[in-house]
Amino acid sequence: MLLIVRAKIDSQTLKKIAEDLKGYIKVVVDIRRKILAAGGEKHIDGEQLLLEDGSLQEDLWGAGLDLETGEMDFDSLINLRPTQNRSREILDEEIRKKAASLIETLLKG
Numbered sequence: 019m020l021l022i023v024r025a026k027i028d029s030q031t032l033k034k035i036a037e038d039l040k041g042y043i044k045v046v047v048d049i050r051r052k053i054l055a056a057g058g059e060k061h062i063d064g065e066q067l068l069l070e071d072g073s074l075q076e077d078l079w080g081a082g083l084d085l086e087t088g089e090m091d092f093d094s095l096i097n098l099r100p101t102q103n104r105s106r107e108i109l110d111e112e113i114r115k116k117a118a119s120l121i122e123t124l125l126k127g
Contacts, residue, residue, distance in 0.1 A: 022071055027056075028084035028120050032125060036085050043083045043125070046096065047107045049116040050077040054124055061094040079108055083125055090121055 019035050027035075035057040036043050046055045046064035053075060055064030061080035068078055080094020092108040108114045 020063055020067060021056060022067060023054060023056050025055045026124055027081070030102060041083065041085045044094075045081045045083055045121055045125070046094075047079050047117040047120050048073045048077050049079060049113060049120070050074065052075050052120060054120055056125060061096045065096050076102060079113060081108070081121060085122055088126065090118055092117060 019038060021035070034045075038057060038059055043056050043059050044058055044064060046061055046068055048054065050070055053068070053071075053073075055067045058064055065078050065080070069075065078096065079092070080096040082091045082093070083089075084091075092114055093106050095106060097108055098104050098106050103109055103113075108117060
């Protein structure tokens with residue numbers, strides 16, 4: 019299951035999204051529009067969904083959420099951009115904070 023999240027989702031939907039990867043959710047955050055794509059097996063699927071919805075590439079960042087521990091990670095191939103981010107990890111602390119805040123608000127909070 020892969021969907022765009024524009025407002026806080028309920029726990030049942032969250033559990034359903036996490037079924038694909040057994041309790042882990044791939045997340046692609048649009049830090050400008052303050053929405054995210056959650057679910058699926060690859061970050062690129064969420065990225066494509068958001069691009070089709072009007073997001074811009076430079077605003078999209080990959081992350082993940084482990085439902086069991088509540089831990090977030092910011093490691094994704096879509097984060098690797100030679101001119102913007104030279105790692106699979108989100109290196110810019112401000113971007114990382116914005117991504118974490120959106121995940122917290124829309125998925126965890």
